[in-house]
Amino acid sequence: MATRAGLGYVSPPRTIDHTTCILNNADTGTPETHRYYLARRTVLEMLKDRGCEVDESQLTRSVTEFREVVGDVAEGGVGIGIDKLRVCVPLVSNPWKKIVVVFAGPEEVNKAKATHILMSILNKDSLHRIIVIMEGKMNHYARKEFDSCAVKVETFPITELFVNITKHVTMPKHETLTAQEKEQLLVKFKIDENQIPHMLESDAIARYYGLEKKQVVKISYNSKMTGSFVTYRCVR
Numbered sequence: 001m002a003t004r005a006g007l008g009y010v011s012p013p014r015t016i017d018h019t020t021c022i023l024n025n026a027d028t029g030t031p032e033t034h035r036y037y038l039a040r041r042t043v044l045e046m047l048k049d050r051g052c053e054v055d056e057s058q059l060t061r062s063v064t065e066f067r068e069v070v071g072d073v074a075e076g077g078v079g080i081g082i083d084k085l086r087v088c089v090p091l092v093s094n095p096w097k098k099i100v101v102v103f104a105g106p107e108e109v110n111k112a113k114a115t116h117i118l119m120s121i122l123n124k125d126s127l128h129r130i131i132v133i134m135e136g137k138m139n140h141y142a143r144k145e146f147d148s149c150a151v152k153v154e155t156f157p158i159t160e161l162f163v164n165i166t167k168h169v170t171m172p173k174h175e176t177l178t179a180q181e182k183e184q185l186l187v188k189f190k191i192d193e194n195q196i197p198h199m200l201e202s203d204a205i206a207r208y209y210g211l212e213k214k215q216v217v218k219i220s221y222n223s224k225m226t227g228s229f230v231t232y233r234c235v236r
Contacts, residue, residue, distance in 0.1 A: 029067050036103070037066045039133060039161040040085055043101050049166065050210055052089040052099055085133075097128040103158075104134045111141035118149055127151045129210060133158050154210065165204055173220040174205055177232075182216045185232065199233035211235045 041059070048054040061069075070084040087101040102117055109117075109132070117132060130153045132146070138155060146153035165171065177185065186192060193214060199206055201213055211217060215235045222228045 029063070029072050033067055033070075033072050034063055035158065035162065036070070036085060037063045038163075039158045040066070040087070040103075042161040042164045043087060043131070043133065045164050045166075046161075046208055047087065047089050047099060047101070049208070050099070051092050053092050053095070054089055091128060094128075096126060098126055099129045099131065100127060101131040101133065104132055104136070106135045108136040109134050109138040109142045109155075111139070111145050114138075114142035114145035118145070118153075124149075124151050129154060131156065133161065154207070156207070160204075166208060170223070170225075172222070172226075174209065175218040175220070176209055176211065177216045177218055185216065193234050196232050196234040198236040201235050206235055 041061075044054050044058050048059070082103050082105050085103040088098055091097045091099070100121055102121070104113065104117060107113065118130075121127070121130060128151075130149065130151050132153060132155045134155055135158050143155075146155065166174070182193075193216070196216060199211075199217065201207075201211065205211075205217075209217070213235050217233050217235070219231050219233060220228075221230070
């Protein structure tokens with residue numbers, strides 16, 4: 001026990017409440033399951049930012065609750081029902097149109113795998129987009145199979161989804177303009193779209209929001225480093 005010299009103070013004995021120890025609340029599951037948890041959470045946030053109707057309970061689900069739903073996964077993808085990771089949500093602006101997200105699993109995505117993924121998705125007429133999350137590589141024949149689909153197919157390596165890039169402290173706010181808002185912008189500044197600074201369709205932000213060529217995004221900066229200002233980018 002410590003004393004304070006000259007004051008005659010004796011500190012009380014320190015007790016540890018093991019029921020609230022942080023180690024007791026630590027996640028003890030496999031790292032592979034945690035990877036799926038992080039990727040799926042970012043997918044749900046991305047869908048919400050694209051204007052989809054996403055259940056708030058899905059966004060706030062803990063890794064422990066996630067594991068209770070989908071199970072645990074060992075190295076190599078063994079032990080988890082990959083279909084339980086699938087997401088299908090409607091657009092807020094048009095509930096008849098939906099976006100489907102499919103996790104492809106750890107194996108390489110070849111033509112046979114791509115065909116299987118597309119055939120497993122029913123009612124394609126009601127779909128706005130299909131998003132495929134890949135852990136392995138995708139070959140040229142699989143890419144051609146996805147490109148031939150009547151519904152646009154986007155692909156993301158799972159490693160790109162462990163962190164939501166839009167939540168970084170230095171990331172400005174991005175807003176996609178409607179066709180009408182784009183036209184109003186061109187009239188206001190008396191320019192055509194070719195005079196707007198461009199953003200590549202392959203840009204990480206463009207991919208996150210699912211932007212297509214000729215769409216315009218409004219970018220709002222507001223920080224001590226950059227100050228407050230607005231700029232625009234046209235996807236090329």
